Amino acid sequence: xxxxxxxxxxLDFPExxxxxxxxxxxLGDAEAFKQVMDEIIDISKKYDFDIVxxxxxxxxxLGTPIAYKLGKAFxxxxxxxxxxYKTIDLxxxxxxxxxxxxxxxxxxxPGQRVLVVDDLLATGGTTSANVQLVEKLGGIIAGVVCxxxxxxxxxxxKLKNYKVESLIKFDx
Numbered sequence: 001x002x003x004x005x006x007x008x009x010x011l012d013f014p015e016x017x018x019x020x021x022x023x024x025x026x027l028g029d030a031e032a033f034k035q036v037m038d039e040i041i042d043i044s045k046k047y048d049f050d051i052v053x054x055x056x057x058x059x060x061x062l063g064t065p066i067a068y069k070l071g072k073a074f075x076x077x078x079x080x081x082x083x084x085y086k087t088i089d090l091x092x093x094x095x096x097x098x099x100x101x102x103x104x105x106x107x108x109x110p111g112q113r114v115l116v117v118d119d120l121l122a123t124g125g126t127t128s129a130n131v132q133l134v135e136k137l138g139g140i141i142a143g144v145v146c147x148x149x150x151x152x153x154x155x156x157x158k159l160k161n162y163k164v165e166s167l168i169k170f171d172x
Contacts, residue, residue, distance in 0.1 A: 001031065001032060001035055003168055004034045004165070006025055007026060007148070007168075008021075008022040020092045021170065022150055023118060023148070027061065028047060030130065033129070035151070036147060037065055039131050039167055040147060041066055041069050043167065044066050044145055045070065047113075047142045047145075047163070049072065049142035050073065050113050051062075051073040051108060051113075051114055051115070052072055052074050052075070052115050052116075053074075053107070053108065053114050053115070053116050053117070053133075053134055054074070054077065054090040054117040054130075055076075055077040055078070055111075055126060055130055056079060056111070056122070058081040058119035059077070059117055061119065061131075062117050062118070062119060063117040066115070066145075072115075075108060076103075077102070077133060078103075079100065079102070080099075080101070080159075082102070083103070086104065087103060087104055087105055088102065088103060088133060088136055089101060092129035093123075094125050094126065096138075101129050101130070101133060102133075103134075103137070108139035108155075109137075109139075110138030110139070111138060111139075112139050112140065113139070113144055114134045114140065114141055114142060115142050116145070117145050117146070118130070118144075118146050119147045119148060120149070120150040121148070121150065121155040121164070122128075122153045122155050124129050124156065124158030125151075125155075126152070126156065127146070127158070127159060139157050141162050142163075143164070143165065144159060144162050144165070145165050146164070146167070147166070147168065148163070148167070148169075149166035149168070149169045151171050152170070152171060
């Protein structure tokens with residue numbers, strides 16, 4: 001199946017000049033979603049890790065089934081003010097603004113090997129923030145796995161010291 005053709009492009013969202021890659025069309029297609037999950041789980045199997053960390057909300061969609069299928073723990077990264085316990089946070093830049101992410105202060109133990117999972121690698125801002133939060137807690141990044149990568153935005157440049165894999169690449 002040509003998974004690339006299953007994504008919807010929404011031009012000028014959330015602001016003018018942005019080509020938003022909408023994953024809901026993949027999620028709404030049972031065959032495509034199954035293939036994506038099977039392939040991203042296969043990619044994830046290559047890594048030696050203890051816990052999956054993924055940001056809300058679309059990262060949860062991929063990260064939790066990977067953790068479940070591979071028998072690993074899962075820790076969410078959320079927007080500021082959404083987690084109920086003691087947190088650490090980090091402000092980061094998005095392709096179209098900035099945000100603050102948080103993780104529970106006890107979500108990752110020092111020395112734990114972490115697989116960071118997200119739906120999309122664009123400029124690398126969110127993914128880099130996820131990595132920094134994990135490392136602030138003493139976690140070791142085993143790898144970064146994304147469903148989609150927008151290679152023309154050079155997000156890998158912010159992650160050059162890590163193993164990064166993406167299932168589908170958009171070159172323009």
